[in-house]
Amino acid sequence: MNFHGTEVRQKAVTLLRNGTRNADVARKLNVPLGTVSYWKHMDRAKRGECPGRTPPPCPRCDGTLDSPAYAYLLGLYLGDGHIIKNRAMRSPSLSIACAEAHPGLMDECERAMRSVFPGNSVCKVRRKGCWEVKIYSMHLWCLFPQHGPGMKHERTIALEPWQQEIVDAHPWDFIRGLIHSDGCRITNWTTRLIGGERKRYEYPRYFFTNKSDDIRQLYTDTLDKLGIKWTHCTRNGNPYNISVARKASVALLDAHVGPKH
Incomplete structure (x- = not known):
């Protein structure tokens, strides 16, 4: 020892x-x-502070919720987040998995957590091939009522009316959270016959992939409200991919979301 x-x-x-x-x-x-x-x-x-005896107030119930940050964090949670209650810890924890290749995403996730839970500490836990950005709070059940046993795609995922109001008010923050968790921006290519000569043509494209029908529906419903044109991209018989490839729609996503970094 x-x-x-x-x-x-x-x-x-x-x-x-x-x-x-x-x-x-x-x-x-x-x-x-x-x-x-x-x-x-x-x-x-x-020093008389006695941590734990006076827990921070609930951001939602006490009317101090940072709505844009919450909309972004909600998107991250629905994609790569989970809530657990460890017997050794008094409070449940929210963890968002972030790939090592995207340090900027980790920083954004941490900022969102600190904005939503200003009275709580945020930590990062190293996992194989990724990091977990983590926060403990007794108010997680209140802020994320979608929590439940099992995988998200195996149970119903629906927003509460107060959550939908926040998403409607801050749709781009919600879309950013979803894409930063389960989406990507790639460059596709194809060939076209131009003047009798076949030439390579490249174009940017956004993908969002999630097994949950409900979460994909939340994503596409929000895209519709923003005027973003999207299509299903079925692979191996699975309709898990949502594609945005039209030039005007990609330009909007570039302006409000952009690639992960």
């Missing part, structure tokens, strides 16, 4: 008081994350 002296502990507490995240302190000082969390808890309790 490794024991950490007073000097290391004081360095950690100083960093934590200056706003450094627990995970960053743990890496910097080569101390287990759980130890850093315990030191932070004891330091705050000593």
Whole structure:
């Protein structure tokens, strides 16, 4: 067992008081994350803050919800998010899986979480081939009523009236969240006969892929409201892909969404 002296502990507490995240302190000082969390808890309790006894207010119920950030986070959750309740933790956690190839997406996801849950901390957990951007909150059930047992495509996914109002008010943020989770922008190509000569022709295209009929419907309904032309792109008999390839519609998505980065 490794024991950490007073000097290391004081360095950690100083960093934590200056706003450094627990995970960053743990890496910097080569101390287990759980130890850093315990030191932070004891330091705050000593100063009378007592973390956990007065939980942050619910962003929705208390009328402080950042609607654009929530619409984006809702899109991410419906695509690559999940909520779990670990027995070892008092609060449930929301995790959004982000590929290592898209650090900008991780940053946007973290900003959205901090905007929706300003009183909570956000952390990143390394997984094989990806990172999980994660937040703990007792109010996750209230903010994401679509949570339930099993895979999303195996159960009904429908927005509550208050969620639909937010999506209607901020449709582009919702679309960005969905595409950033389960979509992509690619360059397709084909050949055309021009002046008797066959030439290669390239054009950009957006795809959104999700097994849930309900989530795809939420996506296409929102596209319709925005005037975006889309088509089903069935592959191997599976209608899981939604394609946007018309020039004007792609230009709109480029202006409001853009490729992942």
